[in-house]
Amino acid sequence: MKIISSANELKKYLREQNKSIGYVPTMGALHEGHISLIREARKNNALVVVSIFVNPTQFLAGEDLQKYPRRDEADKKICELAGVDIVFMPDTQALYFDDEVKIVAPNVRGYVLEGATRPGHFSGVLRVVMKLLNIVKPTHAYFGKKDAQQLNLIELMVKHYFLDVTIVPVDTVRDSDGLALSSRNVYLSKEERQEALKIPKSLYHASKMISNGIIATQEIEAEMLAILEPLEVGYVAIVNREFEVVKEVSVGNCIILVEALVGSTRLLDNIWL
Amino acid sequence: MKIISSANELKKYLREQNKSIGYVPTMGALHEGHISLIREARKNNALVVVSIFVNPTQFLAGEDLQKYPRRDEADKKICELAGVDIVFMPDTQALYFDDEVKIVAPNVRGYVLEGATRPGHFSGVLRVVMKLLNIVKPTHAYFGKKDAQQLNLIELMVKHYFLDVTIVPVDTVRDSDGLALSSRNVYLSKEERQEALKIPKSLYHASKMISNGIIATQEIEAEMLAILEPLEVGYVAIVNREFEVVKEVSVGNCIILVEALVGSTRLLDNIWL
Numbered sequence: 001m002k003i004i005s006s007a008n009e010l011k012k013y014l015r016e017q018n019k020s021i022g023y024v025p026t027m028g029a030l031h032e033g034h035i036s037l038i039r040e041a042r043k044n045n046a047l048v049v050v051s052i053f054v055n056p057t058q059f060l061a062g063e064d065l066q067k068y069p070r071r072d073e074a075d076k077k078i079c080e081l082a083g084v085d086i087v088f089m090p091d092t093q094a095l096y097f098d099d100e101v102k103i104v105a106p107n108v109r110g111y112v113l114e115g116a117t118r119p120g121h122f123s124g125v126l127r128v129v130m131k132l133l134n135i136v137k138p139t140h141a142y143f144g145k146k147d148a149q150q151l152n153l154i155e156l157m158v159k160h161y162f163l164d165v166t167i168v169p170v171d172t173v174r175d176s177d178g179l180a181l182s183s184r185n186v187y188l189s190k191e192e193r194q195e196a197l198k199i200p201k202s203l204y205h206a207s208k209m210i211s212n213g214i215i216a217t218q219e220i221e222a223e224m225l226a227i228l229e230p231l232e233v234g235y236v237a238i239v240n241r242e243f244e245v246v247k248e249v250s251v252g253n254c255i256i257l258v259e260a261l262v263g264s265t266r267l268l269d270n271i272w273l
Numbered sequence: 274m275k276i277i278s279s280a281n282e283l284k285k286y287l288r289e290q291n292k293s294i295g296y297v298p299t300m301g302a303l304h305e306g307h308i309s310l311i312r313e314a315r316k317n318n319a320l321v322v323v324s325i326f327v328n329p330t331q332f333l334a335g336e337d338l339q340k341y342p343r344r345d346e347a348d349k350k351i352c353e354l355a356g357v358d359i360v361f362m363p364d365t366q367a368l369y370f371d372d373e374v375k376i377v378a379p380n381v382r383g384y385v386l387e388g389a390t391r392p393g394h395f396s397g398v399l400r401v402v403m404k405l406l407n408i409v410k411p412t413h414a415y416f417g418k419k420d421a422q423q424l425n426l427i428e429l430m431v432k433h434y435f436l437d438v439t440i441v442p443v444d445t446v447r448d449s450d451g452l453a454l455s456s457r458n459v460y461l462s463k464e465e466r467q468e469a470l471k472i473p474k475s476l477y478h479a480s481k482m483i484s485n486g487i488i489a490t491q492e493i494e495a496e497m498l499a500i501l502e503p504l505e506v507g508y509v510a511i512v513n514r515e516f517e518v519v520k521e522v523s524v525g526n527c528i529i530l531v532e533a534l535v536g537s538t539r540l541l542d543n544i545w546l
Contacts, residue, residue: 101429
């Protein structure tokens with residue numbers, strides 16, 4: 001397994017190889033969710049590239065940029081065991097320049113839901129993803145469905161800017177208790193973790209209501225909010241695959257989303273129906 | 274010569290060819306300046322692609338988007354005679370989508386000089402150029418030195434987003450009277466055209482002062498402004514090749530810029546020393 005920190009060195013190496021590339025961009029602190037992305041990449045590409053970069057531009061002032069978990073050595077081991085060919089670990093100076101041309105999230109779709117809670121967050125995500133996709137030039141790039149809105153916006157960016165890459169959404173991986181895996185779960189105390197389980201519970205409950213024929217999203221959201229109490233809920237929303245809020249659930253074209261604060265940790269979860 | 278209006282058709286065709294591509298993006302109303310870009314492209318690439326697209330996002334409200342000269346049939350003839358292989362003539366719907374991810378010019382370098390006169394203009398330019406470069410994926414892309422700040426910002430975008438293209442600056446072409454060629458020259462009345470000649474005159478004068486050993490930019494700019502009177506001058510500026518305003522001219526690293534209003538037509542010109 002190669003470890004590369006220079007963008008130009010990585011570009012040069014990959015262009016010389018001239019093989020199909022599966023790419024998994026990450027912020028490190030790798031868990032089973034990332035491993036499942038790597039596994040998907042391994043199936044369908046000659047080369048698998050993982051990047052590990054805690055992207056400063058997607059953190060707002062006062063967010064957890066400084067304390068975001070960093071575990072470079074463990075991450076490299078995990079990549080090696082998962083059959084990764086190249087780990088790209090740039091520092092900030094390798095990716096960012098003074099007084100940059102910027103990428104800005106869409107006016108509407110970039111500033112609702114998670115984009116309303118964290119205004120500017122998605123612009124930072126899109127900015128680094130544009131850079132990374134251009135450096136790696138992958139055949140396929142793998143993103144978790146857990147960050148559903150991020151995934152949707154990246155798909156939009158690929159469309160709007162005619163990028164030659166196939167974005168592959170990968171199912172969320174959950175712990176045995178149902179909590180969606182996230183690098184931020186390490187912030188949770190034992191008690192908070194118990195409280196956090198209300199999030200997947202609310203989603204399973206919504207899914208059950210829908211199986212029972214209830215399609216009015218207002219009704220579903222009200223019962224979800226009751227289950228989530230007393231958590232501070234950022235949003236509960238039901239959208240279609242284009243991320244438009246809908247009034248009635250249409251199975252096969254529906255994502256149910258929750259964002260809630262557990263202690264001081266913001267957690268995201270969703271199910272795709 | 275092929276005429277293509279669909280972005281996906283062009284992408285597909287060019288990827289199949291798998292040849293070196295020289296690309297000249299234009300807004301049509303082609304003149305000798307464009308032809309010299311095409312000639313440069315013809316020299317060093319197997320395929321030459323010209324795009325003709327009057328990009329709405331780079332016009333500010335109240336600017337000349339509607340009356341911008343359009344001469345599709347003449348332009349196609351000019352391209353054919355100049356040995357162009359493919360003319361890409363998309364309509365707006367082929368390049369733009371609802372609620373888009375946007376490209377925004379740098380905070381400083383995108384909002385000085387021409388960017389101060391036309392705030393937002395360069396964001397529109399960069400946005401369409403990012404799209405076009407991704408569609409065409411040229412080996413070389415050719416831009417006129419006449420739009421010096423645009424050229425500088427495009428070079429920055431290529432660097433910041435790791436695009437695999439070489440940007441080739443091409444010298445400004447002038448009419449026999451010295452006026453830099455521009456599609457907007459057609460707006461000038463006979464009298465205005467005479468007045469407009471003060472622009473290249475001021476630049477030649479500056480160049481002569483510098484040959485005579487004068488390097489204080491303040492002094493040079495003062496004499497240029499005197500020559501330009503009574504035109505309404507947007508700016509006279511002396512910058513280095515990184516587009517930073519300098520106090521002393523350093524030959525080999527200097528661009529002298531003028532923007533002035535002649536009648537109701539804004540004209541740009543510059544010399545590189």
